[in-house]
Amino acid sequence: MLMNMSSPTRTLAPHPDRLLPPDPQVRAVARTIYEAVRELPIISPHGHVHPRMLLDDEPFGDPTALLITPDHYVTRLLHASGVPLEELGVGQGALDESAARVAWRHLCSHWQVFAGTPVRYWLEQELAEIFDVDVQPSADTADDVYDRVAARLAQPQFRPRALFDRFGIEVLATTDDPVDDLAAHAKIAADESFRGRVLPTFRPDRHLEVAAPGWRAAADALADASGCSTDTYAGWVAAMENRRAHFAAHGGVSTDHSHIDVGSDVLDPADAERIYAAARAGTVDAAQGVALRRHMFTEMARMATEDGLTMTVHPASRRNHDRPTFERFGADQGHDIPVRVDFTDPLRPLLERYGNHPNLTLVLFTLDETSFSRELAPLAGYYPSVYVGQPWWFLDAPDAIRRWRSAITDTVGFSRTSGFIDDTRAFCSIPARHDMSRRLDAGHLAGLVADHRLDLDEATEIAVDTVAGLPRRVFGL
Amino acid sequence: MLMNMSSPTRTLAPHPDRLLPPDPQVRAVARTIYEAVRELPIISPHGHVHPRMLLDDEPFGDPTALLITPDHYVTRLLHASGVPLEELGVGQGALDESAARVAWRHLCSHWQVFAGTPVRYWLEQELAEIFDVDVQPSADTADDVYDRVAARLAQPQFRPRALFDRFGIEVLATTDDPVDDLAAHAKIAADESFRGRVLPTFRPDRHLEVAAPGWRAAADALADASGCSTDTYAGWVAAMENRRAHFAAHGGVSTDHSHIDVGSDVLDPADAERIYAAARAGTVDAAQGVALRRHMFTEMARMATEDGLTMTVHPASRRNHDRPTFERFGADQGHDIPVRVDFTDPLRPLLERYGNHPNLTLVLFTLDETSFSRELAPLAGYYPSVYVGQPWWFLDAPDAIRRWRSAITDTVGFSRTSGFIDDTRAFCSIPARHDMSRRLDAGHLAGLVADHRLDLDEATEIAVDTVAGLPRRVFGL
Amino acid sequence: MLMNMSSPTRTLAPHPDRLLPPDPQVRAVARTIYEAVRELPIISPHGHVHPRMLLDDEPFGDPTALLITPDHYVTRLLHASGVPLEELGVGQGALDESAARVAWRHLCSHWQVFAGTPVRYWLEQELAEIFDVDVQPSADTADDVYDRVAARLAQPQFRPRALFDRFGIEVLATTDDPVDDLAAHAKIAADESFRGRVLPTFRPDRHLEVAAPGWRAAADALADASGCSTDTYAGWVAAMENRRAHFAAHGGVSTDHSHIDVGSDVLDPADAERIYAAARAGTVDAAQGVALRRHMFTEMARMATEDGLTMTVHPASRRNHDRPTFERFGADQGHDIPVRVDFTDPLRPLLERYGNHPNLTLVLFTLDETSFSRELAPLAGYYPSVYVGQPWWFLDAPDAIRRWRSAITDTVGFSRTSGFIDDTRAFCSIPARHDMSRRLDAGHLAGLVADHRLDLDEATEIAVDTVAGLPRRVFGL
Known part of the structure; x- marks a missing residue:
């Protein structure tokens, strides 16, 4: 661990040209493109902010609980x-001020x-x-910064809805x-x-993981929510359709899928029914569970062709890699680790x-960069339904976003990409994340202008469309 | 889809410095290197232009049929x-002018x-x-551009041989x-x-895919062409050798191999004969087919050590991924998708x-960029027979070519690469593709000069050798 | 092969700004950072120089034998x-001057x-x-250069210890x-x-490869060295612990592991004993050998938590790919080829x-760049024991080091990396390799400054820590 205890206090002032290319001529081009998108509204079609935060509009707690x-x-x-982790408040319930300051x-x-990490980049911009x-x-400024953030959080203009605006x-x-039930969304x-x-x-x-612990209770809850008995495979499928319709009726535009792979082999109906019955009986094995999940993934695509919900796919993260920590603190504690x-x-x-159905939209994300040029761009460059996720x-x-644009643009240009997705639970990071994306796209497009592959007018049009057009089209907004 | 219907007409004028690095000093170096190779003749040792086009020298049809x-x-x-696809003329036979204009x-x-794609880059340069x-x-200029290209195609200097020159x-x-029979080549x-x-x-x-549909007819045709009975494994191998000799006698310098993998395990002679007999009898299974294909891949290398034909290898494309479209329109319709x-x-x-045989030359191509630094460069940096394909x-x-040079040069420099391969069926794109490669190599070499890893003289020598020397040596021209 | 026989003699003068970024403003920043680390002492915590070279301090032989x-x-x-290879002296014993000059x-x-390769970059700096x-x-200057190097090698200030200083x-x-026995180290x-x-x-x-040829003799030698009978699994494990203690007592700070994979599945004690007994009896099969090796890999981690030796892991090189050459010349002849x-x-x-044990330090290296962002950075960004190896x-x-910094920094910054590791047997290349790393890190950090992601002061602190702090902490020096 690096110590900078003796270092002088450093000012925090995000540079207006941050992340734009360093060459002065290219930077000037990038700045022009960035200016055209800087103030456009944020469209965030996938993320993990909790709706009750915006429903209740309660003041945020302390800086630690927020950030x-x-x-x-x-x-x-x-x-x-x-x-x-416990000194950071994980699994501790609400912290008192003393504990919150320790974490801070x-x-x-x-x-x-x-x-050098985006986490610091976002936090700096947020702060x-x-x-x-x-x-x-720094160690020296920690309490001052805490005090300043805490003071702001007590003001009405720092409540969730005010910040949203x-x-x-x-x-x-x-x-x-x-x-x-989506009651929060309805309200x-x-x-x-x-x-x-x-x-x-x-x-x-x-x-969809019928061999996983807790699935039986999930199927029962699904029956309760949908009013469709999930005793049979057909009922279970109908329950899914019912709930998708419920989501669509509450403004939902997409479904999200995050399994360890994207297998989509279709089962014979009899096999699907047989495996489902085994799942209900508690006798299903892991391989059968995988087979039914893959089958249902294609079923979800079939439903999408009917109800028009966009499918986003986020595969291949080994969840809760550190089992002892998972058992102690639960999921989403930073040890989901990607696999090939x-x-x-x-x-x-x-x-x-x-794949050629006019009503299907399938956005493919990956944590495995090797997919970018090898599979995702070729698929999205042929199938009208497929888009490459950010x-x-x-x-x-x-740097990863720069590599992605480099790997993707050669094959699919810009129109087959999803637009920026923040996918965050950190509400205050949303503007910084979207702004980062706009800066990087401006830089990438300026690079194409510098290469004489695009002129500035068209590059600017593309930048605007990437922010304001693509996400609306891809998510049917 | 982006619409630019209301946009003003934009001029088309490829910039003389396109694709050269943006930094002014590095660009000046790159320009010097590029000038040394700009006008050198094109050597295209692998591609898909049809020989009858050059034999018959008929005028090209309309712009849609050409481009x-x-x-x-x-x-x-x-x-x-x-x-x-049908509105683009795919599977439609010759289009009338009205349909050709719709596609255009x-x-x-x-x-x-x-x-941002190379397709547009090439087309702009071609136009x-x-x-x-x-x-x-654009939507506004489509008919004008069509007319201009069509008018040119009617002139004698736009016939295939004139363009070739x-x-x-x-x-x-x-x-x-x-x-x-290679009659077209002979003529x-x-x-x-x-x-x-x-x-x-x-x-x-x-x-070589003895378990695939149509193989039996292929083996019969091979017997007819070679005069060697393909009833036995030995005869089949002899037929291959016979046809390779026929190709060599007609100026052929290489063989090309594009299977899903590059397995090369050698079978015992008895096993090869047994599988071959099963293939002839129509009782071979898929695993046997793979085993015999891998064995024959090494047999092809053995033949290469005898007749000196360079082997090029283009593996790991899942052909005709969209089966319904394949069944309707046939192969090569843009949905071959790479795999690992x-x-x-x-x-x-x-x-x-x-691998150490002085008569073998093996050029390895990949659609999986992960091979560049991990496998292809290490193999080509040790085995005298192995070259890294462009x-x-x-x-x-x-951008992919830049990544390739970056990934390859550290391990093998320049001398273990194949020289540029256009691999295209789009005849008019050949100059644009080779020119693109020369620009990118000039830029990469200029980067090494800027890094003070090479001086300009040597960088220029390498650029010239990459265009004029390497393909001759690698393909024995 | 390129020939430059007719080219004029070129001067050799490594540029003071080599490898620093070409943009003048960014280069100026990089130069400032580089100056802060240029003269810092070299810490080389993993490599292949032979200790007898420094113990005996004999003059080096001729230029060919050295370089x-x-x-x-x-x-x-x-x-x-x-x-x-034999004309380069491989497998030839000491060369006479005539043969040494041929190789040179x-x-x-x-x-x-x-x-364009780092080998030339290092050699140029060494020369x-x-x-x-x-x-x-060049062909023209070969004998002159040989003479000059040979003359230097005869001088006392070119002996190993003098060069070390x-x-x-x-x-x-x-x-x-x-x-x-580590007698050389002790002396x-x-x-x-x-x-x-x-x-x-x-x-x-x-x-640890109990199914490999020669293992039995290795186990016997281990018994002799440790004084622990290796007739039983428990004895064999005790022998390992004994020898680790011997290494630690002689200043050792790390253990190194280079198998084809990093499997770490733990066996039941009875299974481990059973496989071990089979290995002693010569009846072990390959799969059992793999299982015991993976088990022992985790045992090595267990021992590391007890004795504090850092584990370095260098997996997935297919050793001695060219078997005929291996049989003739032995291992380490340049045909170890990476695999996924x-x-x-x-x-x-x-x-x-x-993974969370405070006494474990695990440094993960890879020849497969796809691991950088997908697995190594996510693991090192969560587990306190894991560091990403250079x-x-x-x-x-x-270029590879630049790609690595780009792929890693986004997720783990700098503090979760190992510091530079030269891993070389080429003693004279050590300064050039470490200097190269310092230049590239200065360039990368200057890029972050140009991006306005870091200020120059902090970038310089990080550069210094990367050279002077990280390797000490990671290797407990």
């Missing part, structure tokens, strides 16, 4: 640096550990632009279980005092059936 | 954008979809430099089935009015036998 | 270029083959800065078999006339047990 404890992007690198000091005294902090966090968010999608939509669109996303993962993934052969059964999670970072 | 319908690089992204308008109105078009294609092509290799060679060298390439893929591939272990049996297909593009 | 024959980085590309002329006349050579090697090496680790440590630290590294690979490798799932059993072997090169 550290719930954000595994922040806690994971502190954990790697030797800070116990951990973050600030480890500031240099985050040097400076939202909370008017003008010094770099200030951030310029036009649409924000949440991620929800199929059994969710937000009915509240005329709030103009933001907050949309649910149908995420059926746990319902293939798309070409596993997706073929689905795409043979529905870099996600570990790849949602300046 | 759209037969080029799956163009049709695939239009298909992804929602244009039906699809391309022009989707021009922005191609922004500007071959056909004197000076406006960007104008393009500065010195050698052009075609790709041919082993049973081809071209005998025609004293045409100086270009047009060479056949022996591509035995369909003959390994070289190190699969090629070991072949390389243990022949980026191919989806990777035959500015 | 060509033992260095497979040099011989492999010459071999690929058609030079027989091969290197010099193939100088252009190495253009210029150690041996005062001021002309580029001149190179500014503070710590140099060797790589040693567990049965080595060097006891020699008050030499201040350098020369530390052993425990490398048990051949002892996974870390996430294979390492999970080990990390579940010991690029190794084929990837220990300017």
